Amino acid sequence: MxxxxxxxxxxxxxxxxxxxxxxxxxxxxxxxxxxxxxxxxxxxxxxxxxxxxxxxxxxxxxxxxxxxxxxxxxxxxxxxxxxxxxxxxxxxxxxxxxxxxxxxxxxxxxxxxxxxxxxxxxxxxxxxxxxxxxxDAKGGQRRSVSEPETESVVRGPREGMTESLRVNTALVRHKIRSNRLKMLSKDVGEETKTGMAILYIDGLVSPQLLEEVQARLDRIKIDGVLESGYIEELIEDNPWSVFPQIQNTERPDTIAANLLEGRVALIIDGTPLALIMPATFWQFMQASEDYYHRYHISIFLRLLRLIFVFIALTLPSLYVAVTTYHQEMIPTNLLFSIAASREAIPFPALVEALIMEISFEALREAGVRLPKIVGQAVSILGALVIGQAAVEAGIVSAPMVIVVSITGIASFTIPRFNMAISIRLLRFPFIVLAGMFGLFGIVLGILILLTHLCKMRSFGIPYLSPVSPFSWNGVKDVFIRAPWWSMNKRPNQTVKKDTTREGENLKPSPGKGSEEGNPT
Structure with missing residues (x-):
């Protein structure tokens, strides 16, 4: 220009x-x-x-x-x-x-x-x-609407966003057919002039939140924006934190669900990933499929994820701490087995864990970068062959291979990739703390981590809300997913007006025919 x-x-x-x-x-x-x-x-x-x-x-x-x-x-x-x-x-x-x-x-x-x-x-x-x-006769070759690869579901819509701005906004409009759904257009980037749309529902979104989002976007002065990651880094609250503070998704139904809870979405031209703000820690532990299954299944899956998030973060460090400093905590038979497997290992448990974790991360990265079919074969066969060879060569012990494998599986249970990779990165300082101070180092790391999470904000919303500060209405959709008929209020941390989500007396009750033992 x-x-x-x-x-x-x-x-x-x-x-x-x-x-x-x-x-x-x-x-x-x-x-x-x-x-x-x-x-x-x-x-x-x-x-x-x-x-x-x-x-x-x-x-x-x-x-x-x-x-x-x-x-x-x-x-x-x-x-x-x-x-x-x-x-x-x-x-x-x-x-x-x-x-x-x-x-x-x-x-x-x-x-x-x-x-x-x-x-x-x-x-x-x-x-x-x-x-x-x-x-306006835009056209050309564009990728058609297809199933999202990073957020696949067993039950739920199969349509994902594309790189076309207007196709993406149309997908969201198809979900929310209301004139209260507003879309503000804006261009960003001095050279690229990348178009974006700011989506919100009038009457649900907080005016302060909308003003803050627009103010942060107006401050952006950059030569080009080629992907939503540019915008995410430029408008987040704490750029030094390893944790994501803005949710990204390529599912229109996820965007619609968050808009109905008073959040703001950004759809950027040229990328299939939209940004949703504000975001809390618990949003990254939830999958869109949680709201499509019956609540019994969703409760089980959410609790399973939370358990495996803790495993993905601390299991290697717990193994290092216990085998190095706290052998008295291990049952005798298991202690003899671990000691026998580590007898010929030339490295301490700390170095052994770092070698295996770095190797596993390298295999995972290779599997992502290689062609899809080849990448899967390399990641699976590489882990099996290298792990078995390392054990037979006496470089690492068999229990360490098992621990690293379980940790890798646990990290795959996290629905959002940006949160999963944050947990993977934090695993390494926890291993180092465990190697230096044992269980006291792990406790110290957890305390520092919780303090950091409690201090964080996402567009003014506490990162750990509605757990801290506590809200009974919001906590129904955190560790568990309560039945739809009991979640009749929208989250009070994002919606201040029009908080009623559904009508009264929606709880299912047996019909007259059911009480008499006859089919209804």
């Missing part, structure tokens, strides 16, 4: 001063085209399509590959060639009588012509008409 403004300024300095600004679209078509060709010099993907309809000369300008050429041909070029017969035309005549596309608007600035072309719109410039006509 700075280059465009500089060229326009140079054009103005070379021209004769006039009342009309040089940034405005001129009535002379050739003057406009020359300026635009200078601005788009060496841009081979910008198409200048000339149209001669009778005595009328016009140009269609667009980016090759970003528009639906069939729509432009059918509703733009063909219509002009057929119906424009007079020499003098106006913008209103073109919009009302000629162009039959659904979205058309007029612009008068040359900067707007450039920005609309780069956004994927088509601009029509006509000789003797000092107005440009923007035709």
């Amino acid at each position: 700075r280059k465009i403004k500089k060229i326009l300024k140079n054009d103005q300095s070379r021209s004769v001063p006039s009342e009309k600004s040089e940034k405005d679209i001129e009535a002379d078509l050739h003057v406009n085209i020359e300026r635009l060709k200078e601005l788009f010099k060496d841009c081979s993907d910008i198409v200048f399509r000339q149209i001669l309809a009778g005595e009328v000369e016009a140009y269609l300008l667009f980016v090759d590959g970003l528009i639906d050429t069939n729509s432009i041909q059918l509703h733009g070029i063909n219509q002009m060639l057929k119906e424009v017969e007079r020499e003098r035309v106006t913008a209103d005549f073109l919009v009302e009588k000629i162009l039959s596309v659904s979205s058309v608007n007029e612009i008068t600035k040359l900067d707007d012509v450039v920005s609309n072309i780069l956004k994927g719109n088509t601009v029509l410039l006509v000789d003797r008409v000092p107005t440009g006509i923007v035709i």
Whole structure:
């Protein structure tokens, strides 16, 4: 944009001063085209399509590959060639009588012509008409809606978001068909001009939260935004924390559920991941599927996850601490077995644990980066072969391989990848503390971790809420998932008004036929 403004300024300095600004679209078509060709010099993907309809000369300008050429041909070029017969035309005549596309608007600035072309719109410039006509005919090759790979479910919707902003907003609108669902548009990035949409439900979202989100977005001054991770790092509360403070998801149903709880969502063009704020620690322990199963199943799965989160964080460090400092805590038979397996190991338990954990993380990373089929084979076979070879070579003990394997499985039970990798990173300082101070080091690490979590905020919301500070209404959806008929209030930490979620007396009760033993 700075280059465009500089060229326009140079054009103005070379021209004769006039009342009309040089940034405005001129009535002379050739003057406009020359300026635009200078601005788009060496841009081979910008198409200048000339149209001669009778005595009328016009140009269609667009980016090759970003528009639906069939729509432009059918509703733009063909219509002009057929119906424009007079020499003098106006913008209103073109919009009302000629162009039959659904979205058309007029612009008068040359900067707007450039920005609309780069956004994927088509601009029509006509000789003797000092107005440009923007035709929304975006198209090109885009990935179609498919099942999300990072948040797959057994029961629930199978549609995931794509890299197209308007496709994603349409998926959310399909879930929430209410005029209270608002979508504010904003561009970010000096060079990329990345479009985004701020989604919220009017009446549910806190005005202070919405103002804070907009204020943080307005402060962003960066040359480009290529993925939602850019925005996440620039607007989070505590950039030094290893824990995620903004939830990301590629599921429209997850976005809709959080909007109904008074949160704000950001959908960024070019990425299938939306950002949801504010976020609490407990949100990252919940899967969208928890709300689709019956509550008995959801309670079991949530408790199982919380247990395995603790295992993923502390199991290797507990093994190191107990085998190094607290052997009296191990049953005698198990102690003899561990001692026999460690007899020929040249490393202390701390070094042994670090070797195995780093090797396991390297195998997991290799499995992600390699092609999908090959990656799965490498990660599985690599773990089996390397683990078995390391035990036979006397580098690590068999119990350590078992501990690291269980820890790896436990980390896979965390539904959100960004929280799972945070737990994986924290595992290493816990191992070091256990190797230095034993169980006292683990307790010290847990105390430091809890203190850090209690101090954290996400857009003003305590990170551990509704557990700390405690809220009975909110805790129904933390460690367990209460039945839907009992969760009749929205979370009070995000919604201050319109807190009622459902009607009264929704608890199921046996019908008359059931009481008599007959089917209802």
